[in-house]
Amino acid sequence: MTPERSPSINFQYINDPEGFRRACGEILREPYLGFDTETTEIDPYHGNLRLIQLSTGRTTYVFDLLKFTDLKSDPVLEPLKEILGNEKIVKIAHNAKFDLKWVKHHLGCEVRGIFDTFLASLLIAAGDSDRRHSLADVAHFFTGVELDKSEQVSDWSAAELTPSQLEYAARDAQIMPALREQMAERLKNDRLEEAAEIEFQCLMPIAQLELNGIFLDRERWIEQAERARREEEAIAEQLQEMLSAGVAQTSLFGRAEINLDSQQQVADALRNLGIPVPESTRAWELQPLADSYPEIAKLLQYRAARKSHTSFGENWLEFIEPATGRIHADFRQIGAPTGRISCSNPNLQQIPAEDAYRKCFRAPEGRRLVIADYSQIELRILAEFSEDENFIKAFESGADFHRMAAAQVFNVAPESVTQDQRTFAKRLNFGIVYGVGASRFGSMTGLSRSEAENMMRQYFATFRRLDAYLRESGQRVINERMARTASGRLLRLRFDESNREAVAAARRYGVNMMIQGTSADILKRALRFLYDNLADSSAKIVNTVHDEIIVECDTADAEEVAKKVENAMRDAGALYLMKTPLLVEARISKEWSKE
DNA sequence: GTGAAGGGCCAC
DNA sequence: AAACGTGGCCCTTCAC
Numbered sequence: 001m002t003p004e005r006s007p008s009i010n011f012q013y014i015n016d017p018e019g020f021r022r023a024c025g026e027i028l029r030e031p032y033l034g035f036d037t038e039t040t041e042i043d044p045y046h047g048n049l050r051l052i053q054l055s056t057g058r059t060t061y062v063f064d065l066l067k068f069t070d071l072k073s074d075p076v077l078e079p080l081k082e083i084l085g086n087e088k089i090v091k092i093a094h095n096a097k098f099d100l101k102w103v104k105h106h107l108g109c110e111v112r113g114i115f116d117t118f119l120a121s122l123l124i125a126a127g128d129s130d131r132r133h134s135l136a137d138v139a140h141f142f143t144g145v146e147l148d149k150s151e152q153v154s155d156w157s158a159a160e161l162t163p164s165q166l167e168y169a170a171r172d173a174q175i176m177p178a179l180r181e182q183m184a185e186r187l188k189n190d191r192l193e194e195a196a197e198i199e200f201q202c203l204m205p206i207a208q209l210e211l212n213g214i215f216l217d218r219e220r221w222i223e224q225a226e227r228a229r230r231e232e233e234a235i236a237e238q239l240q241e242m243l244s245a246g247v248a249q250t251s252l253f254g255r256a257e258i259n260l261d262s263q264q265q266v267a268d269a270l271r272n273l274g275i276p277v278p279e280s281t282r283a284w285e286l287q288p289l290a291d292s293y294p295e296i297a298k299l300l301q302y303r304a305a306r307k308s309h310t311s312f313g314e315n316w317l318e319f320i321e322p323a324t325g326r327i328h329a330d331f332r333q334i335g336a337p338t339g340r341i342s343c344s345n346p347n348l349q350q351i352p353a354e355d356a357y358r359k360c361f362r363a364p365e366g367r368r369l370v371i372a373d374y375s376q377i378e379l380r381i382l383a384e385f386s387e388d389e390n391f392i393k394a395f396e397s398g399a400d401f402h403r404m405a406a407a408q409v410f411n412v413a414p415e416s417v418t419q420d421q422r423t424f425a426k427r428l429n430f431g432i433v434y435g436v437g438a439s440r441f442g443s444m445t446g447l448s449r450s451e452a453e454n455m456m457r458q459y460f461a462t463f464r465r466l467d468a469y470l471r472e473s474g475q476r477v478i479n480e481r482m483a484r485t486a487s488g489r490l491l492r493l494r495f496d497e498s499n500r501e502a503v504a505a506a507r508r509y510g511v512n513m514m515i516q517g518t519s520a521d522i523l524k525r526a527l528r529f530l531y532d533n534l535a536d537s538s539a540k541i542v543n544t545v546h547d548e549i550i551v552e553c554d555t556a557d558a559e560e561v562a563k564k565v566e567n568a569m570r571d572a573g574a575l576y577l578m579k580t581p582l583l584v585e586a587r588i589s590k591e592w593s594k595e
Numbered sequence: 596g597t598g599a600a601g602g603g604c605c606a607c
Numbered sequence: 608a609a610a611c612g613t614g615g616c617c618c619t620t621c622a623c
Binding site for chain 1: 602603605607
């Protein structure tokens with residue numbers, strides 16, 4: 001197929017008050033507008049917002065903001081802000097989070113009514129990792145148009161922009177309305193409209209979350225990092241000592257140093273000591289040997305200490321933005337094919353659960369954190385989907401779920417459930433969401449294969465509907481080669497049906513996606529509800545971790561904010577859980593800690 | 596030097 | 608026997 005020629009570009013460059021007034025008047029009645037911005041930096045806390053482009057698809061208006069000294073309150077910009085904030089005028093952007101952050105931070109206004117072609121592309125790709133999602137890729141895929149992005153990195157701070165720069169700026173906005181038409185059609189055909197609505201509604205909350213950032217207590221962090229460094233050093237010294245006996249060649253300076261981070265060298269040294277080291281030296285392989293060999297125990301200790309020290313050390317201080325004194329991480333709204341959000345630079349979703357680390361994230365003076373999470377959200381979704389009365393009953397009592405489940409499985413009164421029984425039930429409760437097998441369950445709990453099988457049989461005999469549901473949905477995702485969440489979010493499964501392992505993996509993947517993805521649907525709905533409820537208050541969303549939302553607010557508002565957070569999360573859950581009770585636990589704290 | 600791949604491990 | 612799902616980060620190893 002021959003590539004479509006780039007469409008001719010018809011744009012108006014607007015840089016005076018009269019032009020702003022006239023242009024905004026002309027587009028005020030448009031249902032859809034292509035929307036793009038050009039900025040002098042990537043980070044809104046550093047550069048300037050130079051251009052805003054709005055396009056009907058026929059005409060593109062390139063608004064130059066260079067001459068404005070006060071973007072937040074200059075009345076000339078009011079009509080433009082009204083268009084951006086008008087939900088009835090859909091702004092079509094690619095990776096709108098970027099533009100939203102700039103507009104919010106520099107113009108001080110919200111963007112309402114968004115169609116994001118980047119998120120739409122991810123939804124339509126439905127987990128196909130071969131598909132690319134740059135604007136050029138998406139435009140080509142859906143409309144056949146070839147785009148050239150060479151001006152993207154050009155200098156947008158020049159007093160006089162070149163014709164080629166302006167043309168580039170206009171072109172990206174101009175293609176958006178036609179692109180949206182194609183993508184909207186596809187979203188409809190794939191029954192992804194509700195999922196898209198969730199994503200588009202979640203853009204502003206995520207943009208604001210990134211702008212807000214989270215406060216990290218520098219001194220506490222340094223102290224903890226130093227503690228971790230010393231601990232690692234001490235353990236490394238001991239491990240080095242233990243392994244030196246297994247090193248063939250000693251250096252001139254006495255003891256031979258081996259690189260403890262090289263699993264190759266470490267495995268060799270251990271073997272030289274006569275320790276039967278398995279092929280892989282992953283923790284779960286080594287764990288059984290730890291009791292017999294102190295060197296193995298020490299190695300595992302070292303790895304944990306090493307992880308803490310390297311991943312959560314002083315390098316984090318570089319992430320503190322000087323302009324705000326806070327950490328502004330990157331949240332990828334569709335970070336996983338399941339719909340989960342991911343986070344990087346740094347990843348605020350993998351802070352060790354230990355208080356020593358969590359407590360470094362605290363509210364600044366005069367403020368509090370409201371920390372709210374869904375209790376057992378994935379298991380409740382499973383209960384809802386399966387309609388298993390016994391499973392739902394265990395939630396309805398409101399008591400400890402694992403205990404209630406254990407009481408049913410072992411047929412004893414809840415108060416007579418032993419610690420062991422509860423642990424077995426808990427492990428199984430978590431495992432089934434991922435599709436755990438008897439062997440894995442056995443090794444987790446120390447049961448033999450056949451004991452593990454028996455216990456799983458007993459478990460599924462208690463929760464018969466759940467068992468049937470897992471089988472049926474597993475069969476369905478294989479037959480249909482796709483899985484969907486409650487909102488309709490889609491994952492296409494690709495597997496070789498002659499390969500039993502591949503089929504089993506696809507089955508686990510698909511079933512897990514329905515649950516994990518529904519949890520993501522609910523969380524994203526909650527973020528939007530919360531964002532709306534917190535407007536014009538002292539409260540800011542500062543982090544979210546899959547089933548948890550953290551809000552920072554003035555101390556005096558904390559009680560009220562906690563209620564709002566709880567309500568937003570409950571209302572979001574109620575959209576998808578009708579039969580199963582939902583529990584949101586919110587607490588007020590000076591620090592991000594457990595309880 | 597740089598980057599990809601693989602191993603390992605943190606979170607939910 | 609690792610067949611328990613999703614991510615990101617750090618390190619080593621190895622290819623270019």
